[in-house]
Amino acid sequence: MENEYVIEITQQxxxxxLMLAAPMLIGALVxxxxxxxxxxxTQIQEQTLSFIPKILVIVAALVIFSPWMMxxxxxxxxxxxxxxxxLVRRQ
Numbered sequence: 001m002e003n004e005y006v007i008e009i010t011q012q013x014x015x016x017x018l019m020l021a022a023p024m025l026i027g028a029l030v031x032x033x034x035x036x037x038x039x040x041x042t043q044i045q046e047q048t049l050s051f052i053p054k055i056l057v058i059v060a061a062l063v064i065f066s067p068w069m070m071x072x073x074x075x076x077x078x079x080x081x082x083x084x085x086x087l088v089r090r091q
Contacts, residue, residue, distance in 0.1 A: 013076075016073070023065045027058060035049060035054075036050070
């Protein structure tokens with residue numbers, strides 16, 4: 001197997017991973033910042049206050065984006081499995 005092909009597969013896997021994690025991470029980031037601003041304005045310094053809203057946003061993002069996430073993972077896996085014969089021929 002050529003080094004370039006391994007690097008390409010790794011780059012694709014990292015890109016897919018970031019794309020799939022982005023909706024939950026961005027949602028949690030936005031909610032965390034909003035709760036932090038709310039805490040600063042109201043001077044409520046409760047550590048656990050941001051935990052529940054972040055969990056709810058992550059679950060909502062999973063529910064909303066799960067069809068797209070499954071399609072993305074399935075198509076990447078399908079492409080990866082279909083490229084196995086090409087890999088075997090290269091050696």
